[in-house]
Amino acid sequence: MHPSRRRFLVLAMAEASLLTLAPARALAAPLIENVTGLYPVEVARVAAPTSTAEVAAAVRNWPGKIAVGGGRYSMGGQVAIAGGLHLDMRGMNRLLKLDPAARVARVQAGMRWRDLQELLDPHDLAVQTMQSYANFTVGGAVSVNAHGRYVGNGPVVNSVRALQLVLADGTVVEASRNSHAALFRAAAGGYGAVGVITEVELDLAHNTRIERVVTEVALGDYPAWFRRDVMRGDCVFHNADLLPPHFDAPVAVSWHTSGKPLTETARLVPRGQSYALEQNVLFAMTELPGGELLRRQVIHPLLLDKPAVKWRNHEASLDVAELEPRTRRISTYVLQEYFIPVRHFAGFARAMAAVIRQHGAQVLNVSVRHSPPDTTSLLPWAKEEVFSFVLYYKQRTGKAAREEAGAWTRAMIDTALRFGGRYYLPYQLHATRAQFEEAYPEVAALRSLKRRHDPDGKFSNSLWARYL
Numbered sequence: 001m002h003p004s005r006r007r008f009l010v011l012a013m014a015e016a017s018l019l020t021l022a023p024a025r026a027l028a029a030p031l032i033e034n035v036t037g038l039y040p041v042e043v044a045r046v047a048a049p050t051s052t053a054e055v056a057a058a059v060r061n062w063p064g065k066i067a068v069g070g071g072r073y074s075m076g077g078q079v080a081i082a083g084g085l086h087l088d089m090r091g092m093n094r095l096l097k098l099d100p101a102a103r104v105a106r107v108q109a110g111m112r113w114r115d116l117q118e119l120l121d122p123h124d125l126a127v128q129t130m131q132s133y134a135n136f137t138v139g140g141a142v143s144v145n146a147h148g149r150y151v152g153n154g155p156v157v158n159s160v161r162a163l164q165l166v167l168a169d170g171t172v173v174e175a176s177r178n179s180h181a182a183l184f185r186a187a188a189g190g191y192g193a194v195g196v197i198t199e200v201e202l203d204l205a206h207n208t209r210i211e212r213v214v215t216e217v218a219l220g221d222y223p224a225w226f227r228r229d230v231m232r233g234d235c236v237f238h239n240a241d242l243l244p245p246h247f248d249a250p251v252a253v254s255w256h257t258s259g260k261p262l263t264e265t266a267r268l269v270p271r272g273q274s275y276a277l278e279q280n281v282l283f284a285m286t287e288l289p290g291g292e293l294l295r296r297q298v299i300h301p302l303l304l305d306k307p308a309v310k311w312r313n314h315e316a317s318l319d320v321a322e323l324e325p326r327t328r329r330i331s332t333y334v335l336q337e338y339f340i341p342v343r344h345f346a347g348f349a350r351a352m353a354a355v356i357r358q359h360g361a362q363v364l365n366v367s368v369r370h371s372p373p374d375t376t377s378l379l380p381w382a383k384e385e386v387f388s389f390v391l392y393y394k395q396r397t398g399k400a401a402r403e404e405a406g407a408w409t410r411a412m413i414d415t416a417l418r419f420g421g422r423y424y425l426p427y428q429l430h431a432t433r434a435q436f437e438e439a440y441p442e443v444a445a446l447r448s449l450k451r452r453h454d455p456d457g458k459f460s461n462s463l464w465a466r467y468l
Contacts, residue, residue, distance in 0.1 A: 032080035034072045037328040041080035041462060048088045052172055052198040060170035067461040068192040070110055070137030074426040075334060077462025078191050087196060089139055095119050103204040109139025109197045117317050121267050126207040126312050128159040133320040139197040144426045145189030145377050149237040151230060154371045157188035164199035168454040186449050189377040192459050193450055210236050211258035212308040217250045220346045230254055236312055242366040247353040255315060264310035269317040278322045286362060286394045331396050336409060337424035339386040344419040351415045359408035363393040379440050381422050406430040429466055436467045
């Protein structure tokens with residue numbers, strides 16, 4: 001049969017299948033974009049389930065490929081597959097269980113961290129581990145095995161008690177460290193390769209009062225200083241900023257538990273605030289002469305100079321809108337991240353800065369975080385204790401700029417591999433197949449597990465179509 005005729009029949013059958021789903025809703029939305037505006041994926045259909053039963057029905061009835069998306073903050077098509085079904089999980093946003101005494105919550109996977117925080121805060125509870133911004137969905141955070149600035153917590157999987165998964169045949173399973181453990185390990189950081197995460201059960205933390213402490217540290221002294229001053233037991237959040245053009249003078253920002261009076265009385269960051277000032281500052285730093293000097297000598301000191309005492313939930317409920325540009329038509333803001341063994345911190349930092357300068361990459365900031373080894377997920381980004389280097393940079397949106405970004409990203413990946421590190425997978429798909437295989441040799445185990453549970457390769461996306 002001619003490929004175009006075969007595709008027509010597949011889509012026709014899929015249309016008929018989805019129309020029989022009740023009460024599942026199928027929406028015609030052929031283009032799935034991500035936050036950067038780069039690499040949109042044309043799909044056949046979008047389904048917006050509100051229950052696990054609807055997800056299972058959609059998986060059983062769709063004859064082709066399926067990809068899963070939440071907040072769509074991954075940046076290289078990780079939430080969609082060309083010509084396939086996109087499961088938009090954002091309608092699955094209910095709290096299913098909350099036990100304040102045991103500090104446990106169970107949520108549907110499409111719930112955003114910010115929505116969960118609003119329900120936890122009246123109980124003086126907080127999310128144990130999440131990204132630095134609260135816009136992401138819980139299931140998406142588990143799927144990429146996210147982390148934040150939390151000291152000693154490592155990736156989000158360390159706070160996950162159990163996952164509910166829909167497998168390729170529509171079967172629903174409860175996966176944990178003790179039941180369906182292989183699927184649990186593969187789903188955390190598996191980017192939807194083995195199933196659809198529909199529910200997540202989480203350990204919670206207390207909402208404590210925290211105080212910001214800012215310290216300038218020499219690059220070579222930072223690992224020892226971190227172990228002595230940050231890992232002492234009362235630090236909740238920590239990151240160190242490395243600023244252009246040299247990226248060699250860490251400005252460490254630590255939030256320690258405190259009994260001092262609050263300087264910020266709001267318990268959560270208000271929703272829907274205007275971030276026009278932040279957008280204009282970003283524009284000035286990246287487009288006007290002397291932008292780097294403006295940031296280093298004026299803006300950064302102003303941001304960190306005032307004393308700050310607030311609730312943990314306030315600092316954890318930041319809105320990613322503060323990082324948004326005024327427009328993404330000509331340029332966009334992008335992330336990439338590298339996980340480097342602690343012993344190679346300074347060596348990698350210097351080599352990273354050399355790559356950035358060599359390629360003229362417009363990196364606004366490098367944020368350094370820490371993680372203990374990940375002993376749970378099948379594709380761990382922290383095989384040992386690591387510092388993570390999160391690069392936040394500006395990139396033009398044209399083809400030439402994308403190719404240029406690819407070239408310096410591959411140079412960065414080579415640098416990370418040379419220092420025994422790994423790169424993070426939710427960003428632009430610039431890595432070569434060889435680089436991916438070297439960074440994640442455990443992928444052989446993922447392939448084996450996928451053949452067992454998804455022999456037809458139903459679950460896919462742009463990431464796995466390229467590398468798996």
